[in-house]
Amino acid sequence: MENRRFKPLVDKSYYIIWGITVIILAMGTVISCVAPLPLCIMIFTDFITVYFLITSLFGYVELREKSIYVKLGLITDREIAYDSIRGVVKDKKLYSESTVSLKCALEHVNIKYNKFDVLTVSVVGNDELIREVEARIK
Numbered sequence: 001m002e003n004r005r006f007k008p009l010v011d012k013s014y015y016i017i018w019g020i021t022v023i024i025l026a027m028g029t030v031i032s033c034v035a036p037l038p039l040c041i042m043i044f045t046d047f048i049t050v051y052f053l054i055t056s057l058f059g060y061v062e063l064r065e066k067s068i069y070v071k072l073g074l075i076t077d078r079e080i081a082y083d084s085i086r087g088v089v090k091d092k093k094l095y096s097e098s099t100v101s102l103k104c105a106l107e108h109v110n111i112k113y114n115k116f117d118v119l120t121v122s123v124v125g126n127d128e129l130i131r132e133v134e135a136r137i138k
Contacts, residue, residue, distance in 0.1 A: 096120035
């Protein structure tokens with residue numbers, strides 16, 4: 001089978017979270033302008049927060065010959081062998097079951113692997129991803 005790549009799905013919930021976060025960060029930055037040290041700490045916090053919001057846009061899911069490769073952002077990635085996958089479930093929640101996820105939309109896919117591990121991905125074509133993964137597991 002050939003490699004197949006899925007791009008992240010972004011919906012309005014992602015933009016709402018972005019908007020609220022930027023407003024809160026801007027208010028904190030304006031308030032901290034009274035002294036240089038709090039301003040430096042707040043600017044550092046702004047950069048880290050914006051990095052975590054932007055990084056998921058650079059992620060993707062790639063179905064390879066023997067494994068699923070998930071690029072979770074600019075730095076983090078995960079590779080899951082098809083033999084270790086115990087289930088693939090589509091879900092629609094504001095939160096995800098896993099702390100490490102590629103999630104920019106309410107609708108997402110939970111990939112359950114190993115004994116207790118879960119990876120949450122939200123890609124364009126969630127149903128197609130589930131079909132492809134189930135076909136490659138068998």
